Amino acid sequence: MKRICVLGVMCIFGLLLAAGCGKEDEAKAPEPKKHAVPQPTFISIGTGSSAGNYYLAGKAIAELVNRKIGTHNLRCSVETTQGSVFNVNAVMAGDLQFGIVQSDRQWQAVKGKSEWKEKGPQDDLRAVFSIYPESVTLVAAVDAGIKSIMDLKGKRVNIGNPGSGHRQNAIDALEAVNIDYKTDMNAESVQATESANLLQDGRIDAFFFTVGHPNRAIRDATVGNRKVRFAIIAGIDKLLVKYPYYTKSIVRSGLYPGAVNEGEIGTFGVKATLVASSQVSDTIAYAVTKEVFENFADFKSLNPTHAHLTKPGMLKGLSATLHPGALRYYKEAGLM
Ligand code: GLU
Secondary structure (H helix, E strand, O other), X not given: OHHHHHHHHHHHHHHHXXXXXXXXXXXXXXXXXXXOOOXXXXXXXXXXXXXXXXHHHHHHHHHHHHHOHHHHOEEEEEEOOOOHHHHHHHHHHOOOOEEEEEHHHHHHHHHOOHHHOOOOOOOOEEEEEEEEEEEEEXXXXXXXXXXXXXXXXXXXXXOOOOOOOHHHHHHHHHHHOOOOOOOOOEEEOOOHHHHHHXXXXXXXXXXXXXXXXXXXXXXXXXXXXXXXXXXXXXXXXXXXXHOOOOEEEEEEHHHOOOXXXXXXXXXXXXXXXXXXXXXXXXXXXXXXXXXXXXXXXXXXXXXXXXXXXXXXXXHOXXXXXXXXXXXHHHHHOOOO
């Protein structure tokens, strides 16, 4: 009996102590701020490797959005990624809100073809705008005797990493001239960031990169001791008939004085585009579109590849349904 009493007293004492502590904590708790600043919404843009122009385009978009944090309360960041195919998948998974992707991969994703054959059509993919043209560029060492894509048989060639958009462009181009990348040559599958060094160090003979020009990785590849040229891509007409999303394109050798070519080199190409998921709110897609289009001169000057952009041109080359937030801006601005 005596033990029960002692226990009871201890329990009551414990409870009182706990209650007392609680009061003391409450007294110490900071007063809620009267005019608390709302936390910004964080959004990310998936780009490509740091050697590419997607990264610069993404940074330009982010800068324009972040300038208006006071208006839209959006904080935009840029991520380096493996490229177009990775970006489509990351946007669909909700890991990224926006992604820069090649127009041909956008088409394939919407239709559930090529890299999306198993997953099926990416119905929630939405187009925001297109940006600049990208050319399928084949950079080759002069001492390897490569003048055209047909000379790649038996050579070591970087066709690009899985997850990039250019990898499939390289495979399509090789197929058009009956070169099987698995059996007819030594194909490397590394990111474009590696290509310039690999070529200059003699560890590869050539590399493919689908990119807007001018581009840093291509410049780095053309300014070393090993002389390089832009190789001709044959079989383009065949490619244009087979794939509706490819168009004729050129590389201006004047942009790369280190290369041995002169004039324009004919090739095929696509466009860099910005996509989002339908899950991204209209308000966010509207804000991103508006800041790019309303600050167009700045957008053009923030990346050399943007120099020749026009607003109507940025509404072309899209195959996914337009994001309703972007559409709202285009209607408001009289662009549609
Ligand atoms: N077109 C390339 C890709 O889709 C990326 C080019 C770039 O980063 O500028 O992977």
